[in-house]
Amino acid sequence: MPIYDYACTGCGCKFERLVPSWSSPSPACPACDQSTQRRPSAPVIMRAGGSAPPVAMSKAPKSWEGIGNGDREVITKWRRALDTRQEFEARNPEHSEVREAVCAHEGAFGRNPLTYRELVERTGGTNDVAMAGAEAHRARTAEHPAGHTHGA
Numbered sequence: 354m355p356i357y358d359y360a361c362t363g364c365g366c367k368f369e370r371l372v373p374s375w376s377s378p379s380p381a382c383p384a385c386d387q388s389t390q391r392r393p394s395a396p397v398i399m400r401a402g403g404s405a406p407p408v409a410m411s412k413a414p415k416s417w418e419g420i421g422n423g424d425r426e427v428i429t430k431w432r433r434a435l436d437t438r439q440e441f442e443a444r445n446p447e448h449s450e451v452r453e454a455v456c457a458h459e460g461a462f463g464r465n466p467l468t469y470r471e472l473v474e475r476t477g478g479t480n481d482v483a484m485a486g487a488e489a490h491r492a493r494t495a496e497h498p499a500g501h502t503h504g505a
Contacts, residue, residue: 363387391447407438410450457486461493 361382421427457467475485
C-alpha cells in the first residue's frame, strides 16, 4: 500500500496517508473533515533501474538553437517526450505544471515574463494594452533597476 501526501482544500492542512492503491479516493481532512487533493510527494533519490516521471514541459527547448537549428531528429525526440509528459499529467494531475502564454520575455521581462493574463488584468477593462504594457515595464524596471544583477 502506497503512502501519499495530501492537502486540504478547506483549511490547507497537509498530511500523509497510507492508501490501498493509487486509484483510491482522497481521504477527508483529519483537521476539518473537508475534501483533500493529492500532492506531489517529496523528491526521492532514484535507484538504478528505477523509473522517474517524464521530462517536465518547462525543460523543453525554448530557442531555435535548443532544437538543433531545426534538426528533424531533435524535434521528433522532444515532440515524443512532451506527448509522453502530457499523457503522464492527464493520468497524474498533481504533477501538472502551470503554463501560461507569454507576450514579452526579453529585456525588463527576462526574469519575470509578462503573460497575457497579467496584461489583460493591467488594462483594468480599458482595453488599452499599450498603457498596460508600459505599466508592466515600469513595474519590472522598479523591481530590477538597471545595472543591478542578482546572484552575481
